[in-house]
Amino acid sequence: MFVIFTDSDTDTTPEIAKKYGYHLISMPYSYDGKTIFPYEDFTEFQSKEFYDMLRGGVLPTTSAIGKEKYIEYFEPFFKNGDDILYVHFSEAMTMTFTNMRAAVAELSEKYPEAHFYTIDTKAITINSLVIVEEIGDMYISGKSLEEILEWAKTEVLCFSAYFFVDDLKFFKRSGRVSGFTAAMGTLIGVRPVIYINAEGKMVSIGKERGKRNALLSLLRYIEENGDNVKDHHIVIGHTDVPEEAEELASMVREKFGADTNIEIVPANPTAGSHCGPNCLGIGFHSVKRV
Amino acid sequence: MDRLINGVLFENMVKGGAENLYANKGIVNDLNVFPIPDGDTGDNMYMTIDSGASAPVQDGKNSLGEVSARIAHGMLLGARGNSGVILSRIFAGIAAGLKDLEDADIKTFGEALKKGSAEAYNAVSVPVEGTILTVFRDAVSYAGGRINESTTLDGYFTDLIMELRRSLERTPDLLDVLKEAGVVDSGGAGLVYIAEGMQHALHGGEITRTDHGTSSGAKSVNVDTFTSDSVLEFGYCTEFLMRLQSSKIDIDKFDINEFTELMKSLGDSVVSFLDGTIVKVHVHTMTPGVVLNEVQKYGEFLTLKIENMMLQHNETVIENRFEFRREKVRKKFGVVTVASGKGLTEMFRSLGADEVVDGGQSMNPASGDFIDAFEKINADCILVFPNNGNVILAAMQAADMYDKSVIKVVPTKTVGEGYSALSMLDTEGKTPNEAVEEAKEYTNGVVTGFVSRAGRTTEMDGVSIVAGDYIGFSDDVVYSDSPDKCAAASVLCDRLDAGSYDVLLLLAGKDCTDEEAERLYNELNGKYKDTEIIMQNGGQPLHDFIIVLE
Numbered sequence: 001m002f003v004i005f006t007d008s009d010t011d012t013t014p015e016i017a018k019k020y021g022y023h024l025i026s027m028p029y030s031y032d033g034k035t036i037f038p039y040e041d042f043t044e045f046q047s048k049e050f051y052d053m054l055r056g057g058v059l060p061t062t063s064a065i066g067k068e069k070y071i072e073y074f075e076p077f078f079k080n081g082d083d084i085l086y087v088h089f090s091e092a093m094t095m096t097f098t099n100m101r102a103a104v105a106e107l108s109e110k111y112p113e114a115h116f117y118t119i120d121t122k123a124i125t126i127n128s129l130v131i132v133e134e135i136g137d138m139y140i141s142g143k144s145l146e147e148i149l150e151w152a153k154t155e156v157l158c159f160s161a162y163f164f165v166d167d168l169k170f171f172k173r174s175g176r177v178s179g180f181t182a183a184m185g186t187l188i189g190v191r192p193v194i195y196i197n198a199e200g201k202m203v204s205i206g207k208e209r210g211k212r213n214a215l216l217s218l219l220r221y222i223e224e225n226g227d228n229v230k231d232h233h234i235v236i237g238h239t240d241v242p243e244e245a246e247e248l249a250s251m252v253r254e255k256f257g258a259d260t261n262i263e264i265v266p267a268n269p270t271a272g273s274h275c276g277p278n279c280l281g282i283g284f285h286s287v288k289r290v
Numbered sequence: 291m292d293r294l295i296n297g298v299l300f301e302n303m304v305k306g307g308a309e310n311l312y313a314n315k316g317i318v319n320d321l322n323v324f325p326i327p328d329g330d331t332g333d334n335m336y337m338t339i340d341s342g343a344s345a346p347v348q349d350g351k352n353s354l355g356e357v358s359a360r361i362a363h364g365m366l367l368g369a370r371g372n373s374g375v376i377l378s379r380i381f382a383g384i385a386a387g388l389k390d391l392e393d394a395d396i397k398t399f400g401e402a403l404k405k406g407s408a409e410a411y412n413a414v415s416v417p418v419e420g421t422i423l424t425v426f427r428d429a430v431s432y433a434g435g436r437i438n439e440s441t442t443l444d445g446y447f448t449d450l451i452m453e454l455r456r457s458l459e460r461t462p463d464l465l466d467v468l469k470e471a472g473v474v475d476s477g478g479a480g481l482v483y484i485a486e487g488m489q490h491a492l493h494g495g496e497i498t499r500t501d502h503g504t505s506s507g508a509k510s511v512n513v514d515t516f517t518s519d520s521v522l523e524f525g526y527c528t529e530f531l532m533r534l535q536s537s538k539i540d541i542d543k544f545d546i547n548e549f550t551e552l553m554k555s556l557g558d559s560v561v562s563f564l565d566g567t568i569v570k571v572h573v574h575t576m577t578p579g580v581v582l583n584e585v586q587k588y589g590e591f592l593t594l595k596i597e598n599m600m601l602q603h604n605e606t607v608i609e610n611r612f613e614f615r616r617e618k619v620r621k622k623f624g625v626v627t628v629a630s631g632k633g634l635t636e637m638f639r640s641l642g643a644d645e646v647v648d649g650g651q652s653m654n655p656a657s658g659d660f661i662d663a664f665e666k667i668n669a670d671c672i673l674v675f676p677n678n679g680n681v682i683l684a685a686m687q688a689a690d691m692y693d694k695s696v697i698k699v700v701p702t703k704t705v706g707e708g709y710s711a712l713s714m715l716d717t718e719g720k721t722p723n724e725a726v727e728e729a730k731e732y733t734n735g736v737v738t739g740f741v742s743r744a745g746r747t748t749e750m751d752g753v754s755i756v757a758g759d760y761i762g763f764s765d766d767v768v769y770s771d772s773p774d775k776c777a778a779a780s781v782l783c784d785r786l787d788a789g790s791y792d793v794l795l796l797l798a799g800k801d802c803t804d805e806e807a808e809r810l811y812n813e814l815n816g817k818y819k820d821t822e823i824i825m826q827n828g829g830q831p832l833h834d835f836i837i838v839l840e
Contacts, residue, residue: 030554030555030556031555032556032577032580033552033555033556033580033584034555035551035555059576061554061555061557061558063551063554063555095416188637188641188709188713188795188824188826189713189793189795189822189824189840190713190714206716207713207714207716209710209713209714209792209793209840210792210793210822210840211792211822212792212820213792
C-alpha cells in the first residue's frame with residue numbers, strides 16, 4: 001500500500017485532500033510573534049480576514065518546518081508498513097525539504113522496509129494544485145505508484161500558471177521572484193504578470209496597465225499556451241478578489257465553452273504572505289514550461 | 291617557522307586585517323546595497339574585527355587556542371550588522387578549530403578556516419549565496435585543496451586571497467540585486483581586505499594599532515529621510531547581546547534553534563547564536579518592542595541597538611548613485627526625466643529614473659541642466675523624458691552636445707506621458723531605437739488634464755473664466771471653471787470622458803490639502819466604477835491637480 005501526501009502550499013485544503021485521499025502537511029506562516037499552521041491552528045481559512053490584515057500593513061513571514069514535524073507526519077505510515085508518495089510544492093522556493101530528507105533518513109533506519117517517493121510539482125499554489133488534483137484522480141482510479149511516477153516525469157511541466165500581482169512590497173521583501181528589481185519600479189496602476197518556470201521559480205514576464213488589461217492578459221496566456229485545457233483541471237486562485245476571480249472564470253468559459261469546469265480557490269495564506277492581497281491567477285494544462 | 295602559526299602571530303594577523311580593513315572601509319561602505327541596507331558594512335565589519343583585535347590579553351595566555359578564543363569572544367561582544375555578525379561567527383568557528391592548540395600547521399589552520407565557514411552558515415537562518423558566506427567558503431575550499439608539503443603560510447594566503455577575489459567577482463552572477471546595482475558583495479569585499487591585511491602581517495613585525503574609535507554615535511543620520519508622512523516599510527535593524535538568566539529559565543535546556551524560530555516569527559534577516567550564556571541576535575523587525583519583551587523573558591540585555599532602516603536606506607541609495615560613476619559599471623540604459631515637486635520626483639525615481647531634472651511648466655530647465663544629469667549617469671544609452679512641450683528642444687540640444695553616451699529623447703509633452711512610458715517600459719534586451727519606439731507607443735492615447743488657478747477674467751473655448759477661479763484644461767483647451775478646485779477637476783474629468791479609461795492617476799499639487807485630494811478621489815471613485823483610480827501626492831507647483839488618463 002502507498003499513501004499520498006501533499007502540503008498546504010499547493011492550495012490543497014482539507015476538503016480537497018479528503019476528496020482524493022491526500023494527507024496534508026501544514027506549512028506555517030508567522031506574524032506578531034505567532035506562528036500559525038494552516039488547518040491545524042484553524043479549520044477553515046478566513047481569506048478575507050487574512051488579506052485584510054495584510055492590506056492593513058501586516059507583513060507575515062514564512063518558515064520551514066522542522067525535522068520532528070516531518071517525522072510526526074510520516075512515522076505512523078511507515079510503522080504501519082505503508083510507502084509514502086509526497087507531491088510537494090517547489091523545492092526551488094524553500095529550505096524545508098532539507099529537513100524533510102533528514103527526517104526520512106532517520107525513519108528509514110528505523111523502518112528499513114519503508115519506501116519514500118516525492119514528486120516536485122516545481123510550482124506553488126494553483127499551479128501545484130492542478131497537478132495535485134490530476135495525481136489525485138489517478139490515485140482514486142487505482143493507478144500504480146509506478147504509473148504515477150512515470151506520468152509525473154513528463155506531465156508536471158505541462159501545467160502552467162500565470163498570475164498578476166498588485167503590490168510588489170510583499171515579493172520584494174521575500175525575494176521570492178527573481179525577475180523583480182528596483183528597476184522594476186513601484187506599481188502605480190501597473191500589474192506585473194508572473195509565471196513559474198521549468199525550474200520551479202517565479203519569474204516576472206511582463207506588465208499590464210490597469211486591472212482590465214491584466215485580466216485580458218491572463219486569458220491571452222491560456223489561449224496561447226493552453227493544451228487540451230478542457231480535458232484537465234483548471235484552477236483560478238486569488239488573494240481575496242473573489243469578484244475578479246469570477247470575472248476571469250466567465251471570460252474563460254466564454255472562450256472555451258460554457259461547460260468548462262473551473263475551480264476557484266483562495267490562495268493559501270503561506271504563499272499569500274509572499275504575494276500579498278489582490279493577486280489573481282490561473283493554472284491549466286499547457287505546452288511544456290520553459 | 292613559515293609553516294607554523296602560533297598565538298602571537300595569529301593575533302598580529304588579525305590586527306593587520308583590522309588595520310587594512312580600516313584603510314579601505316570607505317570602499318566597502320559604498321558597496322552596501324544588499325538586500326535591505328542595514329548600516330554600512332565596512333564600518334560594521336571594522337568595529338567587529340576591531341573589538342576582537344583589541345580584546346585584552348588575560349595574564350600571559352598566549353597559545354593559539356587561547357588567543358583565537360579571546361579574539362572570537364571579543365568579536366562576539368562587538369559584532370554589528372549582518373556582515374559583522376557573520377564575520378564574528380567565522381572567527382568563532384576558527385577558534386573552535388584551533389581549540390587547545392599551542393600552534394598549528396597549515397593543514398590544521400586551513401581546516402579551522404573551513405570550520406569558520408560552516409559555523410557562519412549555521413548562524414544564518416536562511417543563507418543567501420552570493421554573499422560573504424559564499425566568498426569565504428569558496429576561498430577556504432580552494433586554498434585548502436592546494437595545500438601540500440611545501441605550502442607556506444604566505445602561499446596559503448596568496449591562494450586564499452586569489453579565490454576570495456575571484457569568488458567576489460562572481461557574486462553579481464549569484465545575486466540579482468548586486469548585478470543590477472553593478473556592485474560586488476560588500477561583506478565579501480571586506481573579507482578580501484581583512485585577508486590581505488593578515489597576509490601583510492606575516493611579513494612584518496608587530497602591528498601598531500591606531501585607536502580609530504569605534505563609536506557609531508558620531509554617524510550622521512539624516513532624519514529628514516523619514517517624515518511624518520513616511521510609511522515604515524523596512525522596519526528596524528535590531529541587534530543585542532543578551533545574557534541568559536537562571537532566574538528566568540533553565541539555562542541548560544535553552545535551545546538556540548527554538549529561540550531563532552521565535553526571532554524569525556518576529557522579523558527577518560535573522561542571525562543569532564549562543565556563546566556560553568550570551569545570546570547574540572541581529573533581526574529586522576517592524577515591532578522592536580515586541581522583540582525586546584519576548585527576549586527579556588529569557589534574560590537581560592548586555593548591549594542594545596535599534597535603528598530605523600528607512601533612514602539608512604535613503605542614505606545608501608544616494609551613496610550608491612556615486613558608486614555608479616566611480617566603479618565604471620556601465621549600464622545599458624539610463625533614464626533622465628523632468629519634474630518639479632517632491633512627490634513627483636520621488637515617483638519618477640521609484641519608476642526607475644536615475645536623474646530627475648527639476649523643472650516643468652513654471653521653470654524650463656536649460657540644456658546645461660540636462661548635461662549635468664547625463665554626467666551623473668554611466669550608461670551606453672540615456673533616455674530623456676522632457677515631460678513638457680517647452681522643454682523638448684532644450685533636451686534635444688543637450689543630446690547633440692553630449693558624446694559620452696547615446697542620448698535619445700522621447701518627446702513626452704506632459705508628466706502623464708512620461709509616467710505612462712516609464713511605468714510600462716522594459717528596456718531589457720532592447721536597442722536604443724527599440725526602447726524609444728516602445729516608450730513612444732506607451733504614450734499613445736494618454737491624456738493629461740490640469741487644474742490651475744486662472745490669472746485673469748476672460749472667455750476661452752466657450753468657458754467663462756473668472757480671475758482667481760480654478761480652470762481645468764488639457765492640451766491647451768479649457769474645459770471647466772469653478773471657484774472650487776475639486777469641482778473644476780471633476781467637470782474636467784467628465785469632459786475628458788474619464789470613465790472610459792482603464793486607469794486614472796490623480797496627482798495632488800503642492801497647494802492642495804489632504805482633505806481636498808481625498809474629497810476629489812472619493813467623488814471620482816463614486817462616478818467611474820470601471821476605472822481604476824490611483825491618488826498620489828505629487829507636490830507639484832502651479833497645478834493643483836494633474837489628472838492622467840490611460
